[in-house]
Structures are given as C-alpha cells and as structure tokens.
Amino acid sequence: MGENQWKERLERCERVLIGLGEEWKLCKGQEERKEQVLKGYEVLYQWVKNKDYFIITMATDGVIFDTLLGSSQEVVVSQKEEWEEGLACKEADLEMLARMDQVFPKKEIRQDTRWQRIVAPCGNETWQQCSRACTKDIWEPGEIPSGICPHCGALLIGNTIDAPVYIEEGYLPQWQRYTQWLAGTLNRDTVILELGVGFNQPGVIRFPFEKTAYFNQKAFLCRVNGKFPQVPKELEGRTEGFLGDSVTWVLEGV
Numbered sequence: 346m347g348e349n350q351w352k353e354r355l356e357r358c359e360r361v362l363i364g365l366g367e368e369w370k371l372c373k374g375q376e377e378r379k380e381q382v383l384k385g386y387e388v389l390y391q392w393v394k395n396k397d398y399f400i401i402t403m404a405t406d407g408v409i410f411d412t413l414l415g416s417s418q419e420v421v422v423s424q425k426e427e428w429e430e431g432l433a434c435k436e437a438d439l440e441m442l443a444r445m446d447q448v449f450p451k452k453e454i455r456q457d458t459r460w461q462r463i464v465a466p467c468g469n470e471t472w473q474q475c476s477r478a479c480t481k482d483i484w485e486p487g488e489i490p491s492g493i494c495p496h497c498g499a500l501l502i503g504n505t506i507d508a509p510v511y512i513e514e515g516y517l518p519q520w521q522r523y524t525q526w527l528a529g530t531l532n533r534d535t536v537i538l539e540l541g542v543g544f545n546q547p548g549v550i551r552f553p554f555e556k557t558a559y560f561n562q563k564a565f566l567c568r569v570n571g572k573f574p575q576v577p578k579e580l581e582g583r584t585e586g587f588l589g590d591s592v593t594w595v596l597e598g599v
C-alpha cells in the first residue's frame with residue numbers, strides 16, 4: 346500500500362471510473378469546503394479530460410454539473426473498438442474494412458457530452474418534483490417559479506432520495522448509460538477511483554466497484570477515505586488504499 350501505483354496506472358489506462366461519495370457532498374454555508382471541492386473537480390477534469398470515463402456521484406447538490414466536468418458542449422473521448430484500430434493501421438486491410446462495412450452495420454462510436462458521463466443516483470436538489478409524487482414529471486431550475494405542482498397544487502421539492510417518494514426518473518436514463526458503459530470496461534485497462542465513499546449506502550458505489558475490479562483482471566482500484574480506506578485482499582496487487590479526506594487527497598495528487 347502507498348506505492349502510488351495508481352498515478353502511473355491512471356496515466357496509461359484507457360478508461361476511468363470515478364465514484365464520489367459522502368466526502369464530496371456539500372451543505373449550505375460550507376463556503377470554504379465548496380471552494381476546495383470545486384478545485385477538486387478541476388483536478389479530476391484534468392485527469393480524465395482525454396479519457397473514456399464515467400463518474401458516479403452520491404452528492405445531490407448538483408454542483409458538479411456547473412463545472413467543466415458537467416459541460417453539455419464538450420464531448421468525451423470514446424475508445425474505438427480494438428479490432429477497428431488494429432485494422433485501420435494497415436493500408437491493405439482498408440479494402441477489407443470497407444467490405445465488412447457493407448456486410449455489418451458500422452459500429453457507432455459513442456459521442457457523449459461530459460454532462461452525459463455523470464450519474465447522480467441520489468438525485469439533484471436543483472431539480473424539482475411534486476412533494477406528493479402525483480406525477481413523474483421533473484422540472485429544471487426556474488421552470489416553475491411558483492414552486493407549486495401544476496398538476497395537484499402541492500409544494501415542489503428537490504428531486505433527491507430525501508423526498509418522501511423519490512421520483513427516480515430523474516437519474517434513470519443516465520444510469521442506463523452508466524451500466525452500458527460499465528459493461529464495455531470488462532477486460533479493458535480500467536482505473537477505478539473511489540473517493541470518499543463510506544458505508545452510508547455501500548450498495549451504490551463501494552460494493553459494486555469492488556465487484557467490478559474483481560471481475561476485470563485489468564482493473565486497478567484506488568480507494569481513498571477519511572475513515573475506511575481498507576481494500577479487499579482478493580484484489581492484492583491491483584489495488585491501493587489511502588487514509589485521508591479524498592478531496593484534500595485529490596488536491597495534493599496534482
């Protein structure tokens with residue numbers, strides 16, 4: 346542990362999976378912490394901007410969507426399929442490729458915006474839902490200035506797991522993208538950065554990340570946590586754990 350293998354792995358890997366846990370959640374009034382977290386997002390952006398990545402966050406403040414990571418203009422670099430790359434290098438194979446294109450439909454290379462590479466399964470406070478959950482409609486900031494549900498007249502509240510009935514339609518389309526992307530990481534050089542995820546809801550990030558790393562022999566799991574940095578024995582040689590606040594760790598890892 347503590348050999349800083351993660352950094353070298355991160356530099357050469359094809360794909361990066363990032364999980365942001367409780368330590369990245371912001372509460373109102375934490376201005377100093379907010380500044381730190383914003384800087385942390387900037388560092389993460391530098392780390393992944395030229396990679397094929399996905400971010401899953403437990404934060405519900407929606408702050409990440411206002412950073413470069415949440416850009417709806419910029420597109421994420423997507424990996425071409427390996428066979429395509431291999432063939433494309435050789436001139437002689439171009440003809441064969443062209444012939445194959447006639448037989449098989451051309452594989453689409455996914456062009457997601459950065460915004461589409463983030464999923465927030467615990468919801469987003471800046472989006473609104475009906476407090477009585479009379480509808481699955483979700484409204485973006487400013488769409489309903491009165492804050493009253495146009496269907497039933499109840500108050501609108503943040504679309505998060507803290508709602509009495511959480512309308513999950515807010516994150517499900519992104520969740521689907523995430524699971525599809527994750528399936529594509531199997532047997533690919535993938536660095537898994539788990540930052541500040543404790544045991545509050547371990548079924549969202551912590552346990553699935555361990556499982557992903559376990560089944561993908563080419564994966565490397567880096568876990569950073571202020572209290573629980575322990576890593577599974579089964580992943581020996583393919584994992585590192587660091588004790589410490591993960592936001593500070595990211596800022597120091599530049």
Ligand SMILES: [Zn+2]
Pocket residue numbers: 475476477478479480494495496497498499
């Ligand atoms: Zn309603």
